[in-house]
Amino acid sequence: MKEIFLPNGMEAMQASYTEYPLEEFNQNPFIQALPPIADKPAVIKKLSMNPSFSEQERKMETVYRLQMINRLYQFFQPLPIHLEIWDMINSLLLQGYLARNPFDPAYKRYLHETGKQIINRSFDINSRQNFRTTAGCGALIGFSGMGKTTSVSRVLSNIPQIIVHNEYRGQHFNQIQLVWLKLDAPSTSSLKALCLQFFMRVDDLLGTNNYKKYVSRNASVDMMLPLIAQLSQNIGLGLLIIDETQNIKGRGADQIMNFFVNLINSGVNLAIIGTPGAYSLFGDELRIARRFTGNSEIIFNNMEYNNEFKFLLESMWRYQWTRKFTPLTEEFAKVIYDETQGISDLIVKLFVYSQQKAISTGKEEITVELMRNVASKKFKLMKEMLNAIRSGNPYKIAKYEDIRRIEIVSTIQQSEVDATEKALKTEKYKEIRKNKVVDVPPIPLMKKAKRNIEYADGDLRLLLKNGVKQQKTPYEILIEHGFIDDMLEWDVGVDP
Structure with missing residues (x-):
């Protein structure tokens, strides 16, 4: 792909189209402009980063060698989990673009109708008539320090962020394709802050003025959401990556979650990165989103000694x-x-x-x-x-x-567990309907160990214990030993 520069100085790539053996890929310029699909050896080679090193450098002066050691921070050795991350990101891009062919009349009609609705302020972000999205969601959740962000960055470095189209199969096609966009989840869990960050980042990359054009100090979130969905379609956004999602907490979490789901429904792929603190937050929504792309959930725990x-x-x-x-x-x-x-x-x-x-x-x-x-x-x-x-x-x-370590359960294993539970429940209901008694083995009761505790003389617990043996109430025992005064003995005087 030929390297070019946009008017704002940002680097971009001139579109070069790959012919695939898959017919559905060969009709879509957004897909064909992506890098060719690579096999495992090629992926390992693309992801690897080996710092400069020579054994002769060991003979150099101390001051220089101390600086050379810092090259190790550039070291990156691909492991099986990194290949999973590569597959997740590339699969999301390919599958998400399937329903967004800019030469498909139905898709062009959908974009036109959506634009009119936004202008007329009748746009409903939850309504997707005449458009069936193929977008999905992926998640990378794991230990802090395991290199989640670094791994994703290594994959993205092999995918051009901005692709410029001019002509496709003899047809005029003037289009800028923003393949991926990476944002950080706001620490305040503010959906408005996330929306503003989206507009500003797009403007920085493409040299546009969307922030100035659409956003004002009083712009509401409800106003910005449809604009983000439409802008994502206009610039051919393929994948939105949200990092540090463990920051999403409190009252703003529900708003951001709904925004993510609606964005997927509008056709934009989503990938989230976070520590285990984000897992419970995204669990339910990820189960909904996974129906589009299969199992796109990667758990990045600390390595075992193996x-x-x-x-x-x-x-x-x-x-x-x-x-x-x-x-x-x-x-x-x-x-x-x-x-x-x-x-x-x-x-x-x-x-x-x-x-x-x-x-x-x-x-x-x-x-x-x-x-x-x-x-x-x-x-x-x-x-x-x-x-x-x-x-x-x-x-x-x-x-x-x-x-916090997250136990990994595959989709197949989880399906088997769910199927087993469902079968057991069905059999149970059948037994109840037939008024049959199901023999259930009794749960053995745990016997409490007897404790022989010796109390010192004068200990209140010893007095109560002995009093119980004498069938006296705690009140009687406390009065008997002077812990409570008998009110009848009080000499109460009344002033005339």
């Missing part, structure tokens, strides 16, 4: 700028996992900090003791969180919503 974790270490381990190379051993792997609990951001940082410590102190060698010492000093703020993960205690982990 071959995948070891593969990541092996891929990274050769980037050593210490004068003495330290081979990777099982002991190193166990120490790194123990100190980072499989959080990828901490894995890279521990490796960087350890090399910096080894070089700056003149030891020039990574050791287990050095790594332990570095982790104890550099990860002080993370200590309580790491201890909670390490313990596996759900009550300790629950204190930190960013590290």
Whole structure:
């Protein structure tokens, strides 16, 4: 694809159309202008980022090597979950554009009618007559520090954000296609703030003046929502990514949720990124949206101590700028996992900090003791969180919503569970209708352990315990031992 620049200086790509073996893709310029579908080896190559490195650099002066170590922050080793993220984003784009063919008469008629309704202020965002969307929703929910945003950015870097069309199959086609747009969820959970961010970001990218044209200080959300839906169609927006969705809380959450669902219904794909704190918020709506695209929910928990974790270490381990190379051993792997609990951001940082410590102190060698010492000093703020993960205690982990582990249940497994529950309920109802008694094994009662507690003399609990044996009420016992005065003995005087 040829690189061009828009009048505002933003980089864009001149449309180049790919012929697919799938007929439905070959009739839509929005789809054909996307990068060709890549197989697994090609995806791995596109996602990989290997920093510049030479063994000769180990002989350079200390001040330079300390700077070279920072190249490790550019390191990116694709793992199976990153391939899932690639598939999710590309599938959303391809499937979402199917119903939005700019040369389809029905779609053009829908856009024209929607525009008239907005002008006449009769537009209903919940009404989608004569338009059946193929848009869907995807979610990436996981631990903080696992590289969710970085992973999505790596995928998006292989997809042009702005594509300029001029001619399609001999027909004049003057169109700017905004393939994807990434926004951050407002910390205030304000739908208006999200809408304003949308208009401003589109204007920055395309050099338009939508914010000035449509938005005023007194513009209401109800006024902006249909404009966003129509603008998304006009610029061919393929995918809207909302990051930091765990910020959506409180009263504004319902408004934003309804906006997301309505946006999908209008034909725009949605991908959300967030920590486990966002999972419960989006659960119900994601189940609704998944009917369009299948299972597009990816859970990004911390890594387990397995071959995948070891593969990541092996891929990274050769980037050593210490004068003495330290081979990777099982002991190193166990120490790194123990100190980072499989959080990828901490894995890279521990490796960087350890090399910096080894070089700056003149030891020039990574050791287990050095790594332990570095982790104890550099990860002080993370200590309580790491201890909670390490313990596996759900009550300790629950204190930190960013590290709450989400158990992964596949759609097939969930369907089997739902089918089993439904079958059991059906059989139960049949038994009730036939007035049959269903034998249910009794639930064994847990016997409380008897506690033999010895109380000291004068202890109120001992007095009450002995009084019960004598069949006396607590009131009688308290009076008998002087804890309550008998009001009849009070000498009450009355002033004349």
